[in-house]
């Protein structure tokens with residue numbers, strides 16, 4: 371493995387002029403004015419922002435890049451997306467799922483996204499998608515950490531065979547227990563599903579990540595049940611509530627009790643800004659609710675909040691490119707996190723916070739961590755979000771995977787001096 375020496379980077383905490391020495395795939399030193407060992411590959415970072423890689427805390431890789439198959443989502447709602455996915459599912463073939471997932475991983479790496487937690491639907495008795503994504507997980511291991519969640523899309527209690535399939539998926543090597551309590555037939559069945567799935571996770575020593583309360587119904591309170599069973603079963607730090615969009619519409623008094631309960635239980639939260647802002651509020655006239663969960667309030671209470679991309683070109687969302695800076699950009703706007711600290715927190719939501727949610731080992735820019743990082747054409751995290759900055763370099767275990775030339779615009783405007791300006795990269 372090559373010895374790589376990166377000279378003169380800016381770190382996300384604002385330190386400038388930082389050199390980074392990587393040996394045998396690990397970071398061995400970070401600091402100013404280090405010496406490059408003989409034979410090292412020296413890369414001049416030119417003061418650009420060096421970040422640990424982006425981490426996507428919530429994705430659906432079995433559906434990605436299937437947009438238009440067999441038709442597009444006409445209403446744009448979550449429920450039509452689920453129905454459409456149900457039409458597509460019986461026609462899926464394993465090779466096509468693998469091919470689309472590999473294609474998406476190429477996109478992800480090009481954008482500096484090197485760890486993804488993806489849900490995989492287990493409601494198809496063939497478990498084709500599970501087999502496909504387990505294969506993809508092995509194949510991409512040298513460049514992407516893929517974590518799989520056994521996701522009963524049609525409801526673990528509502529869909530016949532779903533529980534048995536979910537257990538089979540775990541036996542096959544799927545990492546995390548998923549769920550979708552708001553899609554069960556009743557509130558009671560939703561609560562029962564949370565209990566059942568948390569107990570299953572506790573029994574098997576697995577983490578939990580549930581689609582939870584992805585609805586505009588303020589009475590959808592499965593997150594309370596999830597926090598309760600997390601606490602009861604001693605699963606603190608191992609359970610994640612994804613989406614939590616009903617929290618947007620809940621009564622403030624109730625939320626003032628709920629958020630401390632979540633913090634006490636050590637439940638993590640994942641918001642999916644691009645999807646929440648497009649799928650939620652569809653039954654509203656005006657005003658239309660934003661539908662994203664209460665990100666700054668959760669963060670202020672000490673809950674770890676990550677952002678996910680959720681969907682890219684699938685039955686629920688026709689856009690996306692694997693760019694977590696686009697996700698952070700939308701999250702910042704929807705949550706009105708425009709202060710400098712708020713912008714930094716949105717950057718954390720697509721890097722360190724999501725890494726914590728996935729339980730990644732050796733993640734970060736300190737000695738001992740795996741030498742994974744992305745060099746961004748920006749001077750700070752806030753600027754990286756504002757510009758959705760060019761990825762100049764993506765490095766995994768000390769190996770350069772992606773190199774892009776700096777993006778600049780050459781301006782020749784009448785009455786203005788001719789300039790070449792990197793800040794016009796977008």
Ligand code: FE2
Pocket residue numbers: 428429430489581680
């Ligand atoms: Fe999702």
